[in-house]
Amino acid sequence: xxxxxxxxxxxARLRSVGLKVTAPRLAVLDAVSTPGHRDADTVFSLxxxxxxxxxxxxxxxxxxxxxxxxxxxxxxxxxxxxxxxSRVGDNHHHVACLSCGSIADVDCAIGASPCLTPSNTNxxxxxxxxxxxxxVCAPCQSADTPAV
Amino acid sequence: xxxxxxxxxxxARLRSVGLKVTAPRLAVLDAVSTPGHRDADTVFSLxxxxxxxxxxxxxxxxxxxxxxxxxxxxxxxxxxxxxxxSRVGDNHHHVACLSCGSIADVDCAIGASPCLTPSNTNxxxxxxxxxxxxxVCAPCQSADTPAV
DNA sequence: ATTTTGTTTTGAGTAATTCAAAACAAGTAC
DNA sequence: GTACTTGTTTTGAATTACTCAAAACAAAAT
Numbered sequence: 001x002x003x004x005x006x007x008x009x010x011x012a013r014l015r016s017v018g019l020k021v022t023a024p025r026l027a028v029l030d031a032v033s034t035p036g037h038r039d040a041d042t043v044f045s046l047x048x049x050x051x052x053x054x055x056x057x058x059x060x061x062x063x064x065x066x067x068x069x070x071x072x073x074x075x076x077x078x079x080x081x082x083x084x085x086s087r088v089g090d091n092h093h094h095v096a097c098l099s100c101g102s103i104a105d106v107d108c109a110i111g112a113s114p115c116l117t118p119s120n121t122n123x124x125x126x127x128x129x130x131x132x133x134x135x136v137c138a139p140c141q142s143a144d145t146p147a148v
Numbered sequence: 149x150x151x152x153x154x155x156x157x158x159x160a161r162l163r164s165v166g167l168k169v170t171a172p173r174l175a176v177l178d179a180v181s182t183p184g185h186r187d188a189d190t191v192f193s194l195x196x197x198x199x200x201x202x203x204x205x206x207x208x209x210x211x212x213x214x215x216x217x218x219x220x221x222x223x224x225x226x227x228x229x230x231x232x233x234s235r236v237g238d239n240h241h242h243v244a245c246l247s248c249g250s251i252a253d254v255d256c257a258i259g260a261s262p263c264l265t266p267s268n269t270n271x272x273x274x275x276x277x278x279x280x281x282x283x284v285c286a287p288c289q290s291a292d293t294p295a296v
Numbered sequence: 297a298t299t300t301t302g303t304t305t306t307g308a309g310t311a312a313t314t315c316a317a318a319a320c321a322a323g324t325a326c
Numbered sequence: 327g328t329a330c331t332t333g334t335t336t337t338g339a340a341t342t343a344c345t346c347a348a349a350a351c352a353a354a355a356t
Binding site for chain 4: 168169170187188189204205208229230
Binding site for chain 2: 301302303304305306307
Protein backbone atom coordinates (compact mmCIF):
# COMPACT_ATOMS: atom_id res chain seq x y z
CA UNK A 1 0.00 0.00 0.00
CA UNK A 2 1.29 3.43 -0.90
CA UNK A 3 2.36 5.64 1.96
CA UNK A 4 1.00 9.11 2.40
CA UNK A 5 4.08 11.24 2.03
CA UNK A 6 2.34 14.44 3.10
CA UNK A 7 2.20 13.57 6.80
CA UNK A 8 4.70 12.67 9.47
CA UNK A 9 7.97 14.23 10.49
CA UNK A 10 10.34 15.40 7.82
CA UNK A 11 12.67 12.61 8.85
CA ALA A 12 10.00 9.94 8.50
CA ARG A 13 9.00 11.27 5.11
CA LEU A 14 12.58 11.18 3.88
CA ARG A 15 13.03 7.62 5.12
CA SER A 16 9.73 6.53 3.59
CA VAL A 17 11.08 7.24 0.14
CA GLY A 18 14.54 5.86 0.82
CA LEU A 19 16.45 9.12 0.97
CA LYS A 20 19.29 9.59 3.40
CA VAL A 21 18.40 11.93 6.25
CA THR A 22 20.65 14.97 6.24
CA ALA A 23 20.42 18.38 7.83
CA PRO A 24 19.98 20.25 4.50
CA ARG A 25 17.19 17.88 3.46
CA LEU A 26 15.35 18.28 6.75
CA ALA A 27 15.63 22.05 6.53
CA VAL A 28 14.53 22.23 2.90
CA LEU A 29 11.63 19.87 3.44
CA ASP A 30 10.49 21.93 6.42
CA ALA A 31 10.82 25.14 4.44
CA VAL A 32 8.59 23.73 1.73
CA SER A 33 6.10 22.02 4.03
CA THR A 34 3.92 24.96 4.86
CA PRO A 35 1.14 25.79 2.39
CA GLY A 36 2.15 27.91 -0.57
CA HIS A 37 4.66 28.04 -3.37
CA ARG A 38 8.30 29.02 -3.03
CA ASP A 39 11.19 29.35 -5.43
CA ALA A 40 14.67 27.98 -4.82
CA ASP A 41 16.01 31.34 -3.70
CA THR A 42 13.28 31.73 -1.11
CA VAL A 43 13.90 28.23 0.19
CA PHE A 44 17.58 29.05 0.39
CA SER A 45 16.88 32.18 2.40
CA LEU A 46 14.66 30.19 4.77
CA UNK A 47 17.29 27.53 5.25
CA UNK A 48 20.30 29.81 5.57
CA UNK A 49 19.66 31.23 9.05
CA UNK A 50 19.63 27.78 10.65
CA UNK A 51 22.13 26.14 8.34
CA UNK A 52 24.46 28.86 7.11
CA UNK A 53 26.81 26.43 5.41
CA UNK A 54 24.13 25.14 3.06
CA UNK A 55 24.71 26.45 -0.43
CA UNK A 56 22.13 27.47 -2.99
CA UNK A 57 23.37 24.65 -5.21
CA UNK A 58 22.69 22.18 -2.41
CA UNK A 59 19.15 23.58 -2.17
CA UNK A 60 18.70 22.94 -5.88
CA UNK A 61 20.05 19.44 -5.41
CA UNK A 62 17.83 18.68 -2.44
CA UNK A 63 14.75 20.05 -4.17
CA UNK A 64 15.47 17.90 -7.23
CA UNK A 65 15.81 14.82 -5.01
CA UNK A 66 12.56 15.63 -3.20
CA UNK A 67 10.74 16.17 -6.48
CA UNK A 68 11.95 12.97 -8.07
CA UNK A 69 11.02 10.99 -4.98
CA UNK A 70 7.55 12.48 -5.00
CA UNK A 71 7.77 14.34 -1.69
CA UNK A 72 7.57 17.73 -3.36
CA UNK A 73 5.99 19.03 -6.53
CA UNK A 74 7.65 21.49 -8.87
CA UNK A 75 5.68 23.91 -11.00
CA UNK A 76 7.08 26.20 -13.64
CA UNK A 77 4.65 28.99 -14.50
CA UNK A 78 5.54 30.94 -17.60
CA UNK A 79 7.59 34.00 -16.80
CA UNK A 80 8.77 33.10 -13.34
CA UNK A 81 11.24 30.88 -11.56
CA UNK A 82 10.31 27.31 -10.71
CA UNK A 83 8.17 26.98 -7.60
CA UNK A 84 8.00 24.11 -5.14
CA UNK A 85 5.08 22.96 -3.01
CA SER A 86 4.51 20.15 -0.57
CA ARG A 87 0.92 19.45 -1.55
CA VAL A 88 1.41 16.37 -3.67
CA GLY A 89 -0.56 13.46 -4.99
CA ASP A 90 -3.89 15.21 -5.47
CA ASN A 91 -3.49 16.55 -9.01
CA HIS A 92 -4.60 20.03 -8.13
CA HIS A 93 -4.00 22.96 -10.43
CA HIS A 94 -2.93 26.61 -10.21
CA VAL A 95 -4.10 30.15 -10.87
CA ALA A 96 -1.50 32.77 -11.66
CA CYS A 97 -2.11 36.51 -11.42
CA LEU A 98 -1.38 38.32 -14.68
CA SER A 99 -0.69 41.47 -12.76
CA CYS A 100 1.49 40.55 -9.79
CA GLY A 101 2.46 36.97 -10.56
CA SER A 102 1.08 35.46 -7.37
CA ILE A 103 0.05 31.81 -7.49
CA ALA A 104 -2.80 30.04 -5.74
CA ASP A 105 -4.11 26.50 -5.78
CA VAL A 106 -7.34 25.48 -7.45
CA ASP A 107 -8.88 22.09 -7.03
CA CYS A 108 -9.23 19.78 -9.96
CA ALA A 109 -11.35 21.50 -12.56
CA ILE A 110 -13.91 18.85 -13.36
CA GLY A 111 -14.56 15.82 -11.19
CA ALA A 112 -11.87 13.45 -10.10
CA SER A 113 -8.33 13.27 -11.28
CA PRO A 114 -7.33 12.70 -14.04
CA CYS A 115 -10.03 15.23 -14.84
CA LEU A 116 -9.17 16.07 -18.39
CA THR A 117 -9.36 14.07 -21.56
CA PRO A 118 -8.13 15.56 -24.78
CA SER A 119 -10.24 14.89 -27.87
CA ASN A 120 -7.25 13.76 -29.90
CA THR A 121 -3.81 12.99 -28.65
CA ASN A 122 -1.70 12.93 -31.81
CA UNK A 123 -0.46 9.48 -30.91
CA UNK A 124 0.79 10.49 -27.47
CA UNK A 125 -0.04 8.33 -24.46
CA UNK A 126 -1.10 10.83 -21.84
CA UNK A 127 0.19 10.59 -18.27
CA UNK A 128 -0.97 13.80 -16.62
CA UNK A 129 -2.83 16.98 -17.42
CA UNK A 130 -1.48 20.19 -16.02
CA UNK A 131 -3.76 23.21 -15.92
CA UNK A 132 -2.75 26.79 -15.31
CA UNK A 133 -5.45 29.40 -15.07
CA UNK A 134 -4.44 32.99 -15.72
CA UNK A 135 -6.41 35.81 -14.19
CA VAL A 136 -6.22 38.64 -11.72
CA CYS A 137 -6.01 38.11 -7.98
CA ALA A 138 -8.32 39.85 -5.52
CA PRO A 139 -5.80 42.46 -4.33
CA CYS A 140 -4.90 43.39 -7.90
CA GLN A 141 -8.58 43.64 -8.82
CA SER A 142 -9.26 46.20 -6.12
CA ALA A 143 -6.10 48.19 -6.78
CA ASP A 144 -6.19 49.88 -10.17
CA THR A 145 -2.49 50.38 -9.71
CA PRO A 146 -1.51 46.90 -8.58
CA ALA A 147 0.69 46.54 -5.57
CA VAL A 148 4.26 45.95 -6.69
CA UNK B 149 -15.80 42.75 -36.97
CA UNK B 150 -12.56 41.14 -35.90
CA UNK B 151 -10.17 40.22 -38.63
CA UNK B 152 -8.83 36.71 -39.01
CA UNK B 153 -5.13 37.22 -38.48
CA UNK B 154 -4.24 33.69 -39.50
CA UNK B 155 -4.78 34.22 -43.23
CA UNK B 156 -3.41 36.60 -45.86
CA UNK B 157 0.10 37.61 -46.73
CA UNK B 158 2.53 38.32 -43.97
CA UNK B 159 2.46 41.96 -45.03
CA ALA B 160 -1.33 42.16 -44.83
CA ARG B 161 -1.34 40.51 -41.44
CA LEU B 162 1.22 42.96 -40.08
CA ARG B 163 -0.78 45.92 -41.43
CA SER B 164 -4.00 44.53 -40.02
CA VAL B 165 -2.66 44.89 -36.51
CA GLY B 166 -0.99 48.24 -37.13
CA LEU B 167 2.61 47.08 -37.12
CA LYS B 168 5.14 48.62 -39.48
CA VAL B 169 6.14 46.30 -42.26
CA THR B 170 9.85 45.54 -42.12
CA ALA B 171 12.02 42.83 -43.59
CA PRO B 172 12.79 41.17 -40.24
CA ARG B 173 9.11 41.08 -39.35
CA LEU B 174 8.13 39.54 -42.67
CA ALA B 175 10.85 36.92 -42.34
CA VAL B 176 10.02 36.06 -38.73
CA LEU B 177 6.30 35.87 -39.43
CA ASP B 178 6.96 33.57 -42.38
CA ALA B 179 9.27 31.41 -40.29
CA VAL B 180 6.55 30.97 -37.68
CA SER B 181 3.65 30.58 -40.11
CA THR B 182 4.01 26.93 -40.93
CA PRO B 183 2.40 24.47 -38.53
CA GLY B 184 4.45 23.56 -35.49
CA HIS B 185 6.29 25.15 -32.61
CA ARG B 186 9.66 26.85 -32.79
CA ASP B 187 11.93 28.53 -30.29
CA ALA B 188 13.62 31.89 -30.83
CA ASP B 189 16.90 30.28 -31.82
CA THR B 190 15.24 28.16 -34.48
CA VAL B 191 13.42 31.17 -35.86
CA PHE B 192 16.71 33.02 -35.93
CA SER B 193 18.36 30.20 -37.86
CA LEU B 194 15.48 30.19 -40.36
CA UNK B 195 15.68 33.94 -40.84
CA UNK B 196 19.47 34.26 -40.99
CA UNK B 197 20.09 32.75 -44.46
CA UNK B 198 17.81 35.29 -46.14
CA UNK B 199 18.49 38.19 -43.83
CA UNK B 200 21.99 37.72 -42.44
CA UNK B 201 22.05 41.12 -40.76
CA UNK B 202 19.09 40.29 -38.53
CA UNK B 203 20.25 39.72 -34.98
CA UNK B 204 18.91 37.26 -32.45
CA UNK B 205 17.88 40.20 -30.29
CA UNK B 206 15.82 41.54 -33.18
CA UNK B 207 14.14 38.14 -33.48
CA UNK B 208 13.22 38.31 -29.80
CA UNK B 209 11.90 41.84 -30.33
CA UNK B 210 9.89 40.91 -33.39
CA UNK B 211 8.42 37.83 -31.72
CA UNK B 212 7.40 39.92 -28.71
CA UNK B 213 5.70 42.43 -31.00
CA UNK B 214 3.90 39.66 -32.88
CA UNK B 215 2.77 38.04 -29.64
CA UNK B 216 1.46 41.23 -28.11
CA UNK B 217 -0.42 42.09 -31.28
CA UNK B 218 -2.01 38.64 -31.33
CA UNK B 219 -0.47 37.40 -34.57
CA UNK B 220 1.58 34.75 -32.81
CA UNK B 221 1.15 32.73 -29.67
CA UNK B 222 3.90 32.01 -27.19
CA UNK B 223 3.98 28.90 -25.06
CA UNK B 224 6.45 28.12 -22.31
CA UNK B 225 6.46 24.44 -21.48
CA UNK B 226 8.32 23.54 -18.30
CA UNK B 227 11.92 22.65 -18.96
CA UNK B 228 12.32 24.12 -22.40
CA UNK B 229 12.73 27.44 -24.12
CA UNK B 230 9.69 29.48 -25.11
CA UNK B 231 8.01 28.28 -28.30
CA UNK B 232 6.08 30.30 -30.84
CA UNK B 233 3.25 29.19 -33.09
CA SER B 234 1.03 30.91 -35.63
CA ARG B 235 -2.14 29.02 -34.75
CA VAL B 236 -3.91 31.66 -32.70
CA GLY B 237 -7.38 32.49 -31.50
CA ASP B 238 -8.68 28.96 -31.05
CA ASN B 239 -7.63 28.23 -27.48
CA HIS B 240 -6.10 24.89 -28.32
CA HIS B 241 -3.78 23.10 -25.94
CA HIS B 242 -0.55 21.10 -26.06
CA VAL B 243 0.91 17.68 -25.36
CA ALA B 244 4.57 17.46 -24.43
CA CYS B 245 6.62 14.28 -24.63
CA LEU B 246 8.25 13.41 -21.30
CA SER B 247 10.96 11.52 -23.12
CA CYS B 248 12.05 13.69 -26.05
CA GLY B 249 10.35 16.99 -25.31
CA SER B 250 8.45 17.22 -28.57
CA ILE B 251 5.24 19.24 -28.58
CA ALA B 252 1.99 18.66 -30.47
CA ASP B 253 -1.35 20.43 -30.53
CA VAL B 254 -4.48 19.02 -28.99
CA ASP B 255 -7.87 20.50 -29.50
CA CYS B 256 -9.77 21.95 -26.62
CA ALA B 257 -10.29 19.22 -24.07
CA ILE B 258 -14.00 19.46 -23.42
CA GLY B 259 -16.44 21.22 -25.71
CA ALA B 260 -16.00 24.78 -26.77
CA SER B 261 -13.52 27.28 -25.46
CA PRO B 262 -13.22 28.36 -22.70
CA CYS B 263 -13.56 24.71 -21.85
CA LEU B 264 -12.46 24.71 -18.26
CA THR B 265 -14.04 26.02 -15.13
CA PRO B 266 -12.25 25.68 -11.84
CA SER B 267 -14.34 24.70 -8.86
CA ASN B 268 -12.94 27.49 -6.69
CA THR B 269 -10.86 30.40 -7.82
CA ASN B 270 -9.42 31.79 -4.59
CA UNK B 271 -10.81 35.20 -5.47
CA UNK B 272 -9.08 35.37 -8.84
CA UNK B 273 -11.02 36.49 -11.88
CA UNK B 274 -10.05 33.97 -14.52
CA UNK B 275 -9.15 35.05 -18.05
CA UNK B 276 -7.83 31.93 -19.72
CA UNK B 277 -7.12 28.30 -18.96
CA UNK B 278 -3.94 26.82 -20.29
CA UNK B 279 -3.62 23.06 -20.43
CA UNK B 280 -0.48 21.06 -20.96
CA UNK B 281 -0.72 17.31 -21.23
CA UNK B 282 2.39 15.32 -20.47
CA UNK B 283 2.87 11.91 -22.01
CA VAL B 284 4.99 9.93 -24.41
CA CYS B 285 4.93 10.52 -28.16
CA ALA B 286 4.46 7.70 -30.65
CA PRO B 287 8.13 7.43 -31.69
CA CYS B 288 9.26 7.30 -28.06
CA GLN B 289 6.62 4.66 -27.27
CA SER B 290 7.95 2.31 -29.94
CA ALA B 291 11.59 2.90 -29.08
CA ASP B 292 12.39 1.46 -25.66
CA THR B 293 15.55 3.48 -25.87
CA PRO B 294 14.13 6.82 -26.95
CA ALA B 295 15.74 8.63 -29.81
CA VAL B 296 17.99 11.36 -28.40
C1' DA C 297 11.51 65.96 -49.29
C1' DT C 298 11.24 66.25 -44.47
C1' DT C 299 9.93 64.93 -40.16
C1' DT C 300 8.30 61.87 -36.79
C1' DT C 301 7.87 57.65 -34.82
C1' DG C 302 8.95 53.24 -34.28
C1' DT C 303 12.47 49.43 -35.36
C1' DT C 304 16.85 47.20 -35.54
C1' DT C 305 21.71 46.83 -34.52
C1' DT C 306 25.40 46.48 -31.51
C1' DG C 307 27.24 45.43 -27.35
C1' DA C 308 26.72 44.27 -22.76
C1' DG C 309 24.36 42.36 -18.72
C1' DT C 310 21.41 39.31 -15.76
C1' DA C 311 18.74 35.57 -13.53
C1' DA C 312 18.00 30.94 -12.94
C1' DT C 313 19.92 26.90 -13.26
C1' DT C 314 23.40 23.22 -14.19
C1' DC C 315 27.95 20.87 -14.16
C1' DA C 316 32.16 18.76 -12.13
C1' DA C 317 35.55 17.52 -8.82
C1' DA C 318 36.84 17.16 -4.24
C1' DA C 319 35.47 16.94 0.62
C1' DC C 320 32.36 14.92 3.62
C1' DA C 321 28.59 12.35 6.20
C1' DA C 322 24.91 8.68 6.51
C1' DG C 323 24.00 4.22 6.70
C1' DT C 324 25.76 -0.66 6.61
C1' DA C 325 28.72 -4.45 7.70
C1' DC C 326 31.89 -6.23 10.57
C1' DG D 327 32.40 1.05 18.00
C1' DT D 328 35.21 1.23 13.62
C1' DA D 329 35.82 0.87 8.90
C1' DC D 330 33.75 0.85 4.53
C1' DT D 331 30.71 2.08 0.90
C1' DT D 332 27.63 4.93 -1.21
C1' DG D 333 25.39 8.92 -1.68
C1' DT D 334 25.41 14.04 -0.48
C1' DT D 335 27.15 18.60 -0.11
C1' DT D 336 30.56 22.14 -0.94
C1' DT D 337 33.11 25.00 -3.81
C1' DG D 338 33.81 27.21 -7.89
C1' DA D 339 32.74 27.86 -12.52
C1' DA D 340 29.90 27.65 -16.67
C1' DT D 341 25.79 27.86 -19.47
C1' DT D 342 21.29 28.97 -21.40
C1' DA D 343 17.68 31.88 -22.43
C1' DC D 344 16.63 36.17 -22.31
C1' DT D 345 16.62 41.40 -21.37
C1' DC D 346 18.39 46.19 -21.41
C1' DA D 347 20.14 50.54 -23.39
C1' DA D 348 22.01 53.70 -26.67
C1' DA D 349 22.90 54.80 -31.25
C1' DA D 350 21.89 54.01 -36.16
C1' DC D 351 18.34 53.42 -39.26
C1' DA D 352 13.87 52.87 -41.98
C1' DA D 353 8.75 53.17 -42.52
C1' DA D 354 5.01 55.93 -42.72
C1' DA D 355 2.90 60.51 -42.19
C1' DT D 356 3.03 65.48 -43.51
